[in-house]
Amino acid sequence: MNDSVGRHIAQRLADLELGDATTPAIREYLTAALIRQRDLEARMAHILEPDDEPALAFIWESER
Amino acid sequence: MTDLSLVDLSYALQRGDLSAVDVLEQCLARIAERDGDLHAFIDTHAEDARAEAAERDKARRNGLPVGPLHGVPVAIKDNINVAGWATTAHSHAIVTERANEDARVVANLRRAGAVILGKTALHEYATGGPSFDLPWPPARNPWDPSRHPGGSSSGSGVAVAAGMVPAALGTDTAGSVRHPATACGIVGLKPGYDVISRRGVFPLAQTLDHVGVLARDVAGCALVYDACREPGAAAVSATLSRSLHGLRIGVIEGFSGDADAEILAAFRRQLTLLKDMGACLEVVDLPPLADFADCTRLIIEAESYAIHRSTLQSKPKAFGMRTRAKVLAGAFIDASTYLQAQKFRRHLIGLMEAALAPLDAVVCISSHAFPARIDDDAMIDQTYNRQARTVFNLTGHPAIAIPVGIASCGLPLGIQVAGHHGGEAMICTIGHMLQQLVGR
Numbered sequence: 170m171n172d173s174v175g176r177h178i179a180q181r182l183a184d185l186e187l188g189d190a191t192t193p194a195i196r197e198y199l200t201a202a203l204i205r206q207r208d209l210e211a212r213m214a215h216i217l218e219p220d221d222e223p224a225l226a227f228i229w230e231s232e233r
Numbered sequence: 234m235t236d237l238s239l240v241d242l243s244y245a246l247q248r249g250d251l252s253a254v255d256v257l258e259q260c261l262a263r264i265a266e267r268d269g270d271l272h273a274f275i276d277t278h279a280e281d282a283r284a285e286a287a288e289r290d291k292a293r294r295n296g297l298p299v300g301p302l303h304g305v306p307v308a309i310k311d312n313i314n315v316a317g318w319a320t321t322a323h324s325h326a327i328v329t330e331r332a333n334e335d336a337r338v339v340a341n342l343r344r345a346g347a348v349i350l351g352k353t354a355l356h357e358y359a360t361g362g363p364s365f366d367l368p369w370p371p372a373r374n375p376w377d378p379s380r381h382p383g384g385s386s387s388g389s390g391v392a393v394a395a396g397m398v399p400a401a402l403g404t405d406t407a408g409s410v411r412h413p414a415t416a417c418g419i420v421g422l423k424p425g426y427d428v429i430s431r432r433g434v435f436p437l438a439q440t441l442d443h444v445g446v447l448a449r450d451v452a453g454c455a456l457v458y459d460a461c462r463e464p465g466a467a468a469v470s471a472t473l474s475r476s477l478h479g480l481r482i483g484v485i486e487g488f489s490g491d492a493d494a495e496i497l498a499a500f501r502r503q504l505t506l507l508k509d510m511g512a513c514l515e516v517v518d519l520p521p522l523a524d525f526a527d528c529t530r531l532i533i534e535a536e537s538y539a540i541h542r543s544t545l546q547s548k549p550k551a552f553g554m555r556t557r558a559k560v561l562a563g564a565f566i567d568a569s570t571y572l573q574a575q576k577f578r579r580h581l582i583g584l585m586e587a588a589l590a591p592l593d594a595v596v597c598i599s600s601h602a603f604p605a606r607i608d609d610d611a612m613i614d615q616t617y618n619r620q621a622r623t624v625f626n627l628t629g630h631p632a633i634a635i636p637v638g639i640a641s642c643g644l645p646l647g648i649q650v651a652g653h654h655g656g657e658a659m660i661c662t663i664g665h666m667l668q669q670l671v672g673r
Contacts, residue, residue: 177565178565181564181565182561182564185542185546185564186546187545187546187549187561187564189549189550190545190546190549190550190552190557190561191557191561192554194554194558195554195557195558195561198558198559198562199558199561199562199565202534202558202562202565203562203565205527205530206531206534206562206565206566206570208527209527209528209531209574210570210573212524212527213528213573213574213576213577214573216524216577216580217573217576217577217580
């Protein structure tokens with residue numbers, strides 16, 4: 170998994186012209202961060218009901 | 234001066250028993266004595282502070298009205314604007330060389346009579362961590378200068394704990410006022426979301442950012458908190474001493490995680506004290522701490538990246554390594570994931586509201602571990618994961634960290650009290666009453 174995450178990170182940083190901002194230590198940090206983000210996405214998908222409310226409801230409500 | 238409580242100091246200044254100039258000079262002498270080792274201040278702006286203190290003394294001599302903080306020096310975290318001063322955010326990529334106007338909270342402090350004394354060190358842009366690749370060294374813990382003082386409001390915590398200044402402002406996006414408070418053995422109050430204005434405060438993550446207050450005791454903290462608010466708000470500092478008999482206080486044991494045994498024992502001692510004062514303790518069940526912490530972190534990553542993206546592209550090396558890493562993590566969060574995290578946040582807020590509904594307040598641990606060595610990046614990163622503070626940034630509820638003694642290793646112990654929206658008076662009261670028993 171780390172290899173595919175690493176490739177994704179390199180591609181994304183290049184697309185955003187952010188390659189110069191990184192070092193090996195930063196890429197290592199980003200790998201861990203991305204794995205953590207994906208883990209949270211999976212947990213959120215498990216906990217939240219998919220159709221209980223529109224994803225943007227909180228924004229509409231806050232603007233009332 | 235350093236022996237007086239902030240409340241007693243404010244009374245002495247209002248009566249004219251002490252002059253604002255003398256109090257300021259004592260603070261400056263203390264800074265000169267200790268800040269060479271502790272690095273709490275980026276710049277004291279001593280001459281501006283002297284001029285303001287002299288104005289305060291002149292106003293009192295001329296019989297003009299004096300505010301509750303008349304002549305009290307207050308230090309400002311350097312991501313908060315003070316008119317005429319640079320806002321550096323502790324970064325090569327400074328925010329501004331010269332702020333055009335005071336942040337609203339600073340203006341409110343001046344209206345209450347405070348003397349603004351300098352800008353304090355922070356973690357770069359209120360994120361990152363203690364770093365050695367920035368224009369100023371990181372602040373160090375006055376209890377043991379080889380250790381981290383907590384952050385990101387590091388300098389504010391150190392300045393208060395070392396007796397350089399009676400109170401300081403900080404910002405708290407994921408515990409950044411309460412962390413240095415606990416690490417340095419002082420009080421840190423993060424009020425509810427947007428209770429103190431964020432105007433003129435450089436953001437880290439707008440939906441989580443709070444302005445907060447650090448002081449040596451709850452009464453002093455409450456006095457400064459009252460001054461930070463808009464005119465006309467009910468004063469919290471006037472109602473601190475009251476019986477806790479019959480209060481229903483929730484205990485969030487689940488947030489204790491793998492806390493150090495001595496920290497856990499101190500927390501349990503506070504529960505006994507609360508019971509002794511007549512409070513009814515009730516167990517509160519909430520989702521795992523990791524749900525709150527991970528959701529908070531993802532939102533910070535997304536929102537801080539949105540703020541810093543263009544600077545990261547144009548001059549990436551203006552940021553320290555730690556900040557670059559933390560902010561760049563937001564480049565991998567797409568909009569749907571961010572929105573899902575906000576939806577998850579609302580789910581967690583609902584659970585917290587339900588838990589709080591029958592209660593007056595909740596108590597939980599603050600840090601799971603003692604401050605790490607300041608040069609040990611891995612341990613410092615771990616301590617950021619071992620705490621229960623970010624919960625109340627995510628939910629927006631007010632929370633206060635209070636010191637509850639000294640551990641056998643010579644470092645401070647602390648706990649948190651959190652409450653309902655608008656419940657700052659309640660949590661300050663509980664903190665104050667505990668502090669009366671524990672001592673300062």
